[in-house]
Amino acid sequence: MTTIQLPSPGALPDTIEGRPASDNYLTHTRGILSWIFTLDHKRIGVMYMWSVLGAFLLGGTFALLLRTELLTPGPTITDSADTYNQWFTLHGAIMVFLVIIPSIPAALGNIILPIMLGAKDVAFPRLNLFSYYLWVTGAVLCVVSLAMGGFDTGWTFYTPYSTTTTAGGVIPVLTAAFVLGFSSIFTGLNFIVTVHKLRPPGMTWFRMPLFLWAIYATAIIQVLATPVLGITLLLLIVERTVNIGIFNPSMGGDPVLYQHFFWFYSHPAVYIMILPAMGIISEIIAINSHRAIFGYRLIAFSSIAIAFFSFIVWGHHMFTSGQSALMNTLFSAISFSVAIPSAVKVFNWIATLYKGSVSLTTPMWYALSFLFLFTIGGLTGLHLATLSTDVHLHDTYFVVAHFHYVMMGSALIGMIGGLHHWWPKIFGRMYDERLGTIACWIIFIGFNVTFFTQFMLGSQGMPRRYYDYQPEFQVYHVISTIGSYIMAVGFTLTAISLFGSFFNGKKAPANPWGGRSLEWQCASPPPFDNFAKAPRVGDCYDFSVVHWDPKLGGYRVDESNDPEVNPAAQGTKAAH
């Protein structure tokens, strides 16, 4: 082992920039009110994080109920198909609207984005707090909906079922989704302005960390697509209450119109879920390979390309709906174009490993899982974008498997990876790396057992949203259910490793993984105002100035050899 000799900084300092080291955003002010009314982006992000994780627990519980029910054909733990229908609807709606859409931008993005920018906060801190409370309102409305009889429409709310079902909680949940939409729009708006206006001197667009590019691309989709969802949901509420008939065929309306509206939002929404995860993966892979990301510009552009294309492929959800053959053909062709930037990103990530120095930290294991799972998820998108095969696969478990690979296997795994990556920064504690890695493996295995099986299930002809099924499908269902239990174990271990850090975690150094972007240059946890003095912006993927410091138990950035800082010095930067 070679150690680089550096001027010894001593152990963890007692003071940072002249302030006591114990003064950070978590301890700066105290009391519950200081959280409820906080305008600090980090605290808002932390509140989002706990809320989203709580919702994830709830959504996950429903998932386990669903999987358990499907262990046998016919009744297993409930003898009511209606109950089952409510479970899958709740599971889907919670996971999409309360968990995955807000998870990365609103929770991790809120905490990290301003620090990455070297800013003190987002552009509109009050709007930020407001959007958090909109999220809370949405969550409460979901509970209200449950109390009023629940809803059994599926997360897609297709008409005329959603306008005629007798379940009592449909209007509250539509309102919830509406309100959550606004929460998402405000977060997006805030981030767009923040990225445009609060970048520090020296951080040009192409010096932004890729996480910022991804959040920025996401924010654009959030702001442009979500209003369409808002209007659609309002129309649905009006339709259900006063029966205006816009989606009602017996009054000259058209249920297929609803599907167009819905997917015009919801296809871009799947990129609201995946793009931020891709941003996290870019960060984790670059930092843990300790080398410049390969093809930075191509990755950044492909985020924007994906955001653009995502608006013109919605019709691929409606190939069997009676849409004309011409439309189907066009939508099929355009859908493939989304696959290209996605593939390009994967190649760039793989190339980043090449001649890197790969540290297998827990976040890195999550990033590698992501690569594996996203490749499967993305490739099976090809089966679904192809007209003739989609006719067979549409609305079967194949689609269920596809979108779990991309939404759970990729977006959520990316989020959990990011959580591990920034956990030391956020809470100033190291979790148990070994346990974290084991948990990652268990989740990875459980995930594949659960969802790979569903590809076969679907292509063999098992429709989705079925309470009961033919006995020949049982083998697959049993395997899938076992997989879901394995995953549950994995997530429990993850929780133990993360929460354990509060009790016996080592104090985290400022820079545990060797990052170069600005968030690694402030203390862990960051002070309430992030940086006492504006940090210098370097090349965020130049790791040649990052050195391991055993005394710190982390990395330190030493720019004294960087010609940009010290023109007299001899450059040791890698040749670009």
Place this chain on the structure above:
Amino acid sequence: MSMTHQILAHTASQISALAAFAQTGAAEPTPPTFWMPVGASTISQGVDHTLDVINWICYVFFALVVVLMVWFVVKYRHRTGDKFRTDYPTHNTPLEITWSVIPTIIVIGIFVVGFRSYLDIYTAPKNAFDIKVTAQKWAWSFQYPNGAVSDDLYIPAGRPVRLVLRSSDVLHSLYIPDFRVKRDIVPGRYTYAWFQCDFPTGQPGKTPRDPNAKVVSGPEDDAQAHTLFCTEYCGTGHSKMNRYVYVLDEASFGQWMTDQSQWMDKIPEEELYFKAGPKIFARCQQCHSLDGTVGIGPSWKGIIERVKAYPIVGDGKEYGTWEDYIRTSILVPGKYVVPTYGNVMPSFKGQLNDKAIDAVLGYMQQLEKFDTKTGKLKAEFDPATGMKK
């Protein structure tokens, strides 16, 4: 780059294989594979080959990604404190252009293959045999040109069949995996699905399948029948909305249609209740029980007494007789909805004629003769006469 050549070569060979298949047609259904169920329609091979092409492209790409990933991670593994490598490239424009262009070419290839096999699915041949399909919560009704009506789908072998689909309530979707067809059924619109199956499956046994069975089991004497599913979520009975597809050779199909259109005509009026009643009840069983269990609709147990007690039923009232009331309930179910139940029953207008309604009325009057689970005549009664043996 040899990998790319392989992929392209494979794609090309698959495309020509596909073209060859489209012309010949097979001698028997393709057996189930790891991915696909039995393929029994004329389009199924085209679809399966498209799937194969895509699968192989996926296997190759997936292997490429995983092998490179594992290889790089192992080869460039770094341990805390080691010096970082600095000899890495940060970009390589020709390489990046290559790996953007190759996937583009491949997806264009996939699109073309998929599009060609889709055209076959989309356009029904002119000489197709039309069957009208009504989907409703949670049953199918198939109507044939001669007026015959059935709950399972019967089709002639070796002839294109076009289904004219309509829904009387919410969205449904007709899906026959073995034929690789699926079409959404949209209220207020007619949609079409078409297919041709060249392989007769034979007819089902004499005992009709029990649609209310806890476990959906196969047809009793013919495992070859194909399954037909509803694949657009439509509520409580969505997962029970599946039936069988029987493919008959041209002659037996004609015979079947004739028998089916007349099956009740030959039954004398007084035998209707036990010869036709159970068969008709099978369509009501989704929602109505015989043993008093509350279902989606009220049980038929004691129904006559209950109806007679309604304030709108009786001499000089809106419904002179209980029969009148029941008849209306079958034809215009929404007119009076029994309290606490939803207005969910579909109308059977056009599906049950007067004779069929007579059979139902008779059935209700003699309920004690029928098994409450199966709806069939109890064993102690003679199926020929309906009398105690």
